[in-house]
Amino acid sequence: MEYLEFKITCNQDFTEILIAELAEVGFDSFLETDDGVEAYIQEDIFDREAYDQVILQYHEAAEISVVEGKMPKVNWNEEWEKHYDPISIGKEVYVRASFHATKEDVKYDILINPKMSFGTGHHATTYLMLSHQLEVSHEGKSMIDIGSGTGILAIMAYKLGANHIEAFDIDNWCVENGNENFELNGMNKVKMGHGTIREVNPKGPFDIVMANINKNVLLDEMEIYVSLMKPDANLFLSGFYEHDIPDLQYRAESLGLRLKGQKVKDNWAAIVFERG
Incomplete structure (x- = not known):
């Protein structure tokens, strides 16, 4: 490619x-x-x-x-080592590459060695989704990460105790990179799928459904997301601006969801809905 x-x-x-x-x-x-x-x-x-x-x-x-x-063929590990700094989310989450030292006083240590994949925690949408995850119980629950990128949200779910995780992306680079990151974080039983949500056709139902993509895709696929949710499940969405929240909220509420929370950073937004 x-x-x-x-x-x-x-x-x-x-x-x-x-x-x-x-x-x-x-x-x-x-x-x-x-x-x-x-x-x-x-x-x-x-x-x-x-x-x-x-x-x-x-x-x-x-x-x-x-x-x-x-794009020339490059050594992505070498390139990211030059430019990729670790990030912290409060005192709980530390996202780093394998060449960074560990941080002893952090609760959740996440290893991400990105290639061309989106989702290192640096972008506001990923940061916001991780922040939302910290506020929702994952212990013993099932989770699906739609448009998984580096796999960081699935990894966060694993760290928070989810016992069944599925993830997929339309990009082969992401699938390859995501699987590498899963292994780095001890998720040897989780393999990232390839394709759109309609091609992958996940069965569900899930306790937690997550999609960090873009507004148009989220609106188009929202009904599918809801069909994958258990009666008391949560839906996490990001990849859009703060001014887009009303459109997404209207669509979600028309499908029987209720707004549970929202966060904004640098004009980007992430929202959580619950069913029931």
Whole structure:
């Protein structure tokens, strides 16, 4: 699989907007820089017309310039070792790569060696989802991570005591990387699946359903998520902005869910619904 690389220079106020818009048209990996953002997409799914529409929409206001290229083969462990710093969520969670030292006073130590996968804990949506997880009991429960990326949310569920975990992603890079991260965290019985939720067709039901994707996908797949929930299950959603909450809440409530909690960080949001 070959990746296309787009080095976008833009007004910093538009960086997160461009990330969100490009994610909508198939881009799955991003690196924020001092000048803007580097965006990556699989060559075989790249839609030039959809991409051009996004750039044209913000070109003048964001003062955009782009350098296009093809992603060279690189040693991802070496690259992330240069740029990837561990993060903490309160005093409970410490997310680190294998080349970082352990932290003795932390309750949950999570090892993530990311490749091209989304979800290292650095992005606000992942951080918010992990924060929500700390507030909901996982002990002895079943959990499914939809669009799992690095597998970090599934790993958090395992650390919190979930006894049955399923995870899948549409990207082969994520599946490979997720399985490596599962092994790093002792999850040898969990294997990440490949495909969309309709292709994977998980059976459920689950106590906890999690999806950190984007607004349009969440709205489209919401009914499937609800069908996978036990009567008293929780649904965690992220991958959208704070101003998108009403649309997602309306859709969820129309399917019989009730808003349980919400968190916001850097204009990104994560919400939790419960059934019943």
